Amino acid sequence: MNPFKIATFNANSIRVRLKQILDWLAHEKVDVLCVQETKVQDKDFPVEPIREAGWHVVFRGQKSYAGVAMLCREKPEAVAYGFDDGGEPDVARLISATVRGIPVVNTYVPQGRKVDSEHFEYKLAWFGRMRHFFEQNYRPDRPLVWVGDFNVAVEDIDVYDPQRLRGHVDFHPAVQAALEKVREWGFVDIFRHHHPGEPDHYTYWDYRTRNPIERNRGWRVDHIWATESLAERSTDCWIDVEARKHERPSDHTFMVAEFQI
């Protein structure tokens, strides 16, 4: 049995957050860090400093927004980008690979913008495509980790004010139902597995609110989910709020899960 540690982080620009990421990786001995919102085109991705720090890195991005990456201590295998269902491949939002024998899927789920928009419809459909993706490529009775910024808070305790926020694109019954249909394929929310019923655990704070950390105005929209056989082997899962104490923090923070494989 060996420890397997996986982390997720919405960087909101990997170039601005590069030092924070490398500093964090230097003291947190993860096997893989999944990054979302790299906000960089592939030709401008900071490959060299990441490699020089000792990491394998795979990524797909685009101009201005979205973009995903995986930083791995060991070389990832079977790396694939985007959907292969005939629809929009969305390579800047989905990256999958096998790391130390564990299949990992890293997603940056579309935010949805406004409920009465085509973007929201796209988001809802995205979860359907996600379930299809899992059905076609994986088995629920085998180890698999799905991580990333899901842009969904699942329970009332996952947001700072559920009454006020209900209906928001990240806290909408239809979105929660769409994600639930993916969960039913065979996932366990690893953070919630270790912290059932505990409020006030957040991974994201809106830049546009005053002192959101001090006022505890957070959301738990970043997730580490695993299939049952792997969830049984999870030993811990935590959100690194301390990592926000940085000169230029992202609006999200790191979350880590540890397994014995």
Added chain:
DNA sequence: ATGGTGGCACCGCCA
């Protein structure tokens, strides 16, 4: 209180 901030882009888009 229908704003606010931040990042990337370019004269606005996205979150």
